[in-house]
Amino acid sequence: QVQLVQSGAEVKKPGASVKVSCKASGYTFSTYAFSWVRQAPGQGLEWMGWIGVYNGITNYAQHLQGRVTMTTDTSTSTAYMELRSLRSNDTAVYYCARDSGKFDYWGQGTLVTVSS
Amino acid sequence: DIQMTQSPSSLSASVGDRVTLTCRASQSISSYLNWYQQKPGKAPRLLIYAASTLQSGVPSRFSGSESGTEFTLTISSLQPEDFATYYCQQSYITPRTFGQGTKVEIK
Numbered sequence: 001q002v003q004l005v006q007s008g009a010e011v012k013k014p015g016a017s018v019k020v021s022c023k024a025s026g027y028t029f030s031t032y033a034f035s036w037v038r039q040a041p042g043q044g045l046e047w048m049g050w051i052g053v054y055n056g057i058t059n060y061a062q063h064l065q066g067r068v069t070m071t072t073d074t075s076t077s078t079a080y081m082e083l084r085s086l087r088s089n090d091t092a093v094y095y096c097a098r099d100s101g102k103f104d105y106w107g108q109g110t111l112v113t114v115s116s
Numbered sequence: 117d118i119q120m121t122q123s124p125s126s127l128s129a130s131v132g133d134r135v136t137l138t139c140r141a142s143q144s145i146s147s148y149l150n151w152y153q154q155k156p157g158k159a160p161r162l163l164i165y166a167a168s169t170l171q172s173g174v175p176s177r178f179s180g181s182e183s184g185t186e187f188t189l190t191i192s193s194l195q196p197e198d199f200a201t202y203y204c205q206q207s208y209i210t211p212r213t214f215g216q217g218t219k220v221e222i223k
Contacts (some may be wrong), residue, residue, distance in 0.1 A: 008117065035212065036123040037160075045152075045203055059210045086186045095159055102150045104171065106159035 002026040004096055009046075012086050012114050019069040019082040020110045022096030029077040032052050035099040036070060036081045038092040039109075050099060051079065086114045118142050118206050122215035128223040133194045137218045139204035141185040147210035149190075150187045151180055155200045163202075164189060194220070 007021040023035065036048040049060035050072040058070050069082045079096055094110045097103035119142035128182045129135050136171055147167040151161035151170065164180035167187055177192045191198055204215040 037214075038129055044217045045154075045205075047205075047210075047212045047214065050210060050212070059209050101148070102165035102171075103152070103160070103205075104162050104165075109159055110178075 002098070002105045003092070004098065004105055004107040006094075006096060006110045009111040011116055012112065014086060014088060014114055016080060016114075017084040018086060018112050019080055020094050020096075021114070022079040022081075022107050024077045024079065024098070028091045028100075029072075030074055031112050032034070033099040034070070034072070034079040035103060037097060037103070039095070040092040043092075044056070048081070048094075064105050081110075086112075088114050090114050117211055118145060118209060118213050120180060120204055120206055120213050120215040122202075122204055122218050124218060125141075126219040126221060128221045129194050130223045131194055131196055133223075135191040135194050135198075136172065137189045138203055138219075139187045139189070139215050141187070141206055144185060145206045145208035147182060148206055149180075149182065149187045150205045150207060152203045152205065153198075153200045154203065164185065191220075 003025045005023045010018050030053045033052045035050045038046050051058045053072045067084050071080045091114045096107040098105040120163040121140045123138045149167045154160040160171045163174050168180040179190045181188050201217045203217050210223040
């Protein structure tokens with residue numbers, strides 16, 4: 001069965017970086033893209049960007065351009081999302097999702113807390 | 117960016133009620149519209165994709181429809197496990213924007 005398992009919760013200081021991983025299993029990793037979605041406390045869902053595993057093409061939300069990098073490692077079937085220059089309003093649960101136009105499988109979420 | 121507007125933002129309903137949630141796109145998105153259900157502390161779950169196709173394993177009481185840029189999610193007979201927040205999302209173009217959500221609460 002398809003599973004996406006994310007790395008554990010992180011606490012970071014403002015200005016630091018965080019890298020969240022998402023390990024996939026149960027399907028051929030290279031045949032799907034990934035999207036990353038975040039959810040601030042008590043708020044809705046925000047799409048952060050997309051990466052095509054087969055060709056490495058990325059597409060980031062404009063307001064995150066320059067701070068976010070999405071990558072994949074086909075040898076370990078893992079997707080990564082790195083966010084730099086963290087601010088307090090980056091505090092959120094970060095989700096990876098398998099993307100085929102629809103997000104049919106999601107990771108369990110990773111809480112990233114940015115606090116001094 | 118395409119704006120997705122959901123209405124209402126919340127509603128109270130009883131078990132057995134028929135419930136209709138609406139999502140309007142700011143421009144044409146063809147049928148590239150997905151619906152998700154999210155319960156507190158959990159990841160979203162895909163219910164409907166391509167406006168009206170039921171995701172595998174989702175109960176048939178959920179259905180989706182479209183009329184132009186207006187999309188609806190209908191729950192034919194609300195069950196206790198359906199109390200949650202529902203989000204629409206367009207997958208026509210990036211950024212893949214979500215609506216702000218509709219919270220379905222117990223009356």
